Amino acid sequence: MASTTTLSAPGTAPVFWDDGSHHPQQGTLLGFWLYLMSDCLIFAVLFATYAVLGRSYAAGPSGADLFDLPLVAANTALLLFSSITYGFAMIAMQHGRQRHLLAWLAVTGLLGLGFLSIELFEFSHLLHEGAGPHRSAFLSAFFTLVGTHGLHVTFGVVWLATLMLQVRKRGLTHENKRRLVCLSMFWHFLDVVWIGVFTFVYLMGSLG
């Protein structure tokens, strides 16, 4: 535009005061982190609901009656292992080893599916015993909190499969690396939420 060139003398290079140096290098990663923080608030609300309603059994079963701690321990182990396998995937990504990356992502996805299978088994078992979300305020809060986490893991697995296809098709491009970093944050964040779930819901619920 002609108006911008009038700022500098004719024949000299135009001066741009905004050299872009104050922009964050990775707006996406900060934005995704902010999304995770807002997701954290969703879980905080559900945890607060559970904290308030978690002892309202309506003469129904309590956590100590229902929870199968060895099963929860297995679930926790699966999720913890999936965190470190995703870490291995990220290290493979940094070294540009695409095949290693895909293999570790596949292992992570399978561990995630294992987690979901155990959780669905637990839920169906509870429903079969008549301890569904309709039974008491405690069970409503329980299914909402644990179910929301399970839904997040489900979408994480879908996202992971999508990214595996993307990497297979287009290779380790800058965009794909950025997506993989976002998913790593999502995946590790879900593990952090699960720490709260197994401690606050399962372990403290089993204390009676």
Next chain:
Amino acid sequence: MSASHQHDHAHDDIGYHATLRGYATGFGLSVVLTAIPFWLVMAKVLPPGLTGFVILGFAAVQMLVHMVYFLHMNAKVEGGWSLLALIFTAAIVVIMLAGSIWVMFHMNTNMMPMPDPQAMRHMP
């Protein structure tokens, strides 16, 4: 963000630095911090009230471990904005959780023993 800072990064750097050592440390600590609470509850080592406080402490420490070693959280990520958002969120979460539990606990204790009609007549 100074120009020299930008030169620290390679051109295809996505601002992410995972190390095998970091992940191994985080994983080792997590396994210990998970196993001890499960053991405390399943083996009934301590009285229930004390166990509750202890396992909540373990959970808080493990969340920090995950933040540092898996989510690579420190004061330098995104020029400190990530940490600031995290601290802000943590403050909201603490207020929300503590406030809900505190308020509802008091409402419950005030509601549970239904006052008899005789006493209710003298209430303000």
